[in-house]
Amino acid sequence: MAKILVVAETKNGELRKATLEIMTKARQEKLETDAVLVGSGVKGVADTLAGHGAGTVYVADDASLDIFTLAQHVAAVADAAGQAQATQVWFSVSEMSRALAPALAGRLDGCYVSDVMGIEMSGGDLTVIRPAMATKVFQKVKFSKDGVRVLTIRSGAFDVAEATPTGANVVELATPEADARAVAKEVLKEETGEIDLGEATTVVSVGRGVKGPEGVEFVRPLVEALGAAYGASRAVVDSGWMPYNAQVGQTGRVVNPDVYFAVGVSGAIQHLAGMSGSKLIVAVNKDADAPIFSVADYGIVGDLFKAVPILVEEIKKQKK
Ligand SMILES: Cc1cc2nc3c(=O)[nH]c(=O)nc-3n(C[C@H](O)[C@H](O)[C@H](O)COP(=O)(O)OP(=O)(O)OC[C@H]3O[C@@H](n4cnc5c(N)ncnc54)[C@H](O)[C@@H]3O)c2cc1C
Numbered sequence: 001m002a003k004i005l006v007v008a009e010t011k012n013g014e015l016r017k018a019t020l021e022i023m024t025k026a027r028q029e030k031l032e033t034d035a036v037l038v039g040s041g042v043k044g045v046a047d048t049l050a051g052h053g054a055g056t057v058y059v060a061d062d063a064s065l066d067i068f069t070l071a072q073h074v075a076a077v078a079d080a081a082g083q084a085q086a087t088q089v090w091f092s093v094s095e096m097s098r099a100l101a102p103a104l105a106g107r108l109d110g111c112y113v114s115d116v117m118g119i120e121m122s123g124g125d126l127t128v129i130r131p132a133m134a135t136k137v138f139q140k141v142k143f144s145k146d147g148v149r150v151l152t153i154r155s156g157a158f159d160v161a162e163a164t165p166t167g168a169n170v171v172e173l174a175t176p177e178a179d180a181r182a183v184a185k186e187v188l189k190e191e192t193g194e195i196d197l198g199e200a201t202t203v204v205s206v207g208r209g210v211k212g213p214e215g216v217e218f219v220r221p222l223v224e225a226l227g228a229a230y231g232a233s234r235a236v237v238d239s240g241w242m243p244y245n246a247q248v249g250q251t252g253r254v255v256n257p258d259v260y261f262a263v264g265v266s267g268a269i270q271h272l273a274g275m276s277g278s279k280l281i282v283a284v285n286k287d288a289d290a291p292i293f294s295v296a297d298y299g300i301v302g303d304l305f306k307a308v309p310i311l312v313e314e315i316k317k318q319k320k
Contacts, residue, residue, distance in 0.1 A: 002124050004033040005058075005086035007077055008042075008049055009094060015045050017199050018092030018155035023052035025158040026090070029121050034058065036080035036173075038073050040066035043170070050168035052161075058083060060173040067187055068096050071179030074103045079173050081108060081148060088126060088149045093254065094198075097152045110148035113141050115254070117157045117277060134250050134273035155198055156256020156277060190245065197248065200229030202259045205248050205275070207233040209264020209285065209304055213241045219263055222308050225315040231255065231275075233265050249274035264304045267292025284308070 004026050009016045026033040035054035037046065039061065046057040058080035065072060077100065081089055089104060091097035093115060105112035117138070118129030126149055128141050143149055197203060204223045210216055216236070223230045231248040232241070248255055250273040260278035265271060267283070267290055275281070276295050283296035284304045293299050300307045 001087075002031055002121065002126065003085055003087045004031045005077075005081050005084045005089045006033060006035045006049075006054065007089060007091045007097070007100070008035045008037050008045070008057075009092060009096065010037070010039060010042050010045055011196075011199075013041065013044065015048055016092065016094075017160060018094070018153075020052055020160040020163075021155060021158040022090050022092055022153050023049065023054065024161045025119060025153075027053035027161065028158075029119070031121070034080070034084040034086070036077055036084075037061065038065055038076045038173075040064075046168035046170050047165040048163070051163035051165040053163070055169065056084065056171055057168045058171050058173050060175055062175040064175060064178055067184040068099075069179055069182060069184050070099050070103055071182070072176045073100055074107055075176035076173055077104055078107050079176075083171065083173075086148060088151065091150070091152045093152045093154050101150050101152045105148070105150040108148045108150070110150050111143050111145055112150045114152045116151045116153045119151075119153075131273070131277075134269050135276050136269065154254060154256055154277065156279075190243070195227070195229040197229045197231055197246070197253045197255050200255070201257050202226045202228035202261075203231050203248070203255050203257045203275070203278070204228045204261040204263060205231035205233065205265055206236055206242075206263050207265030207271075208235040208239070209266075210236070210241070211264075212239075215264070215305075216241050218305065219308055221312045222261070222263070222315070225312050225319070226259075226261070228259075228261070229255075229257075233268075233271050247274075262292050262296070263308065265292055266290050267295065284311075 008019045034056040035049040036058040043061045060076040116128045120127040232246040237247045250270040256277040282298045283292040284300045288301045
């Protein structure tokens with residue numbers, strides 16, 4: 001039988017939505033599931049994980065784990081995977097899991113698949129669906145080798161079901177030794193006050209069609225009216241009109257929101273790789289042949305400088 005260990009991630013003391021999505025998927029599949037929390041001050045969310053179906057929550061909570069270091073985190077998660085006798089370890093896609101998941105698979109002599117967007121369970125074994133070639137094709141991946149299957153799963157792939165926090169069965173893990181070879185001293189966080197692209201249910205992205213930083217500000221009322229996160233194409237961030245962490249695409253962030261607005265974005269394949277999994281796509285582009293329209297559910301062929309104020313006004317009216 002499959003036994004899942006979900007590696008839970010927190011932000012500002014709360015579980016990330018992406019973690020709750022994969023907990024929900026495990027619950028829907030009726031899979032026996034434990035979770036592991038590694039960090040500093042993370043134990044408080046153990047009950048929430050229990051409410052979302054974690055039978056046991058393994059916790060390594062120590063000040064020395066505040067900043068992510070690969071050696072310590074991989075040791076803690078491997079310890080939890082061993083104690084849980086996990087056959088699968090599920091991560092959400094994040095900066096941390098990009099490093100941690102393959103290292104864990106190596107340590108457990110298991111198999112690693114990244115960027116999973118679909119999971120099919122059959123008779124205890126697993127087939128996963130993932131994009132390849134910048135989302136041009138989707139692969140179905142089966143595992144021919146025995147060993148623990150380690151997956152990173154894209155956010156937005158599954159919905160979050162309601163859950164009531166219940167008392168968690170907590171197992172404290174020994175704090176792994178710090179790795180003297182690499183010491184992370186400080187993390188400098190950029191305080192933008194903007195909604196995180198990975199957590200947002202609505203994203204508005206702008207492309208070179210906005211013509212410059214003034215155009216970025218011109219579209220901002222739409223972002224605010226929708227309560228959206230603000231993203232951009234690479235052309236925009238390369239031009240210095242928005243920061244690099246706003247870039248959506250193959251070499252930027254991958255987002256799967258409920259609604260994605262592409263404003264003055266051509267829809268190059270590398271951009272589509274980061275957003276084509278969005279549930280609903282709305283494009284505004286003056287070129288009717290722009291590739292973005294091949295993935296858009298709704299489109300406005302026209303000048304964004306005319307269309308955006310009308311959209312903002314309509315959204316405000318609807319809100320009233
Ligand atoms: C290895 C590699 C990795 C890459 N990774 C990424 C990535 O992660 N993300 C990414 O975005 N790109 C990436 N790119 C770049 C990508 O190929 C495109 O160059 C880029 O996405 C184009 O950005 P854009 O659509 O904003 O600009 P453009 O291609 O210049 O498109 C601008 C669009 O705006 C429209 N427009 C102009 N004026 C108006 C107006 N007034 N009203 C309405 N529409 C208007 C135009 O019709 C056009 O379609 C990558 C490229 C490479 C080679």
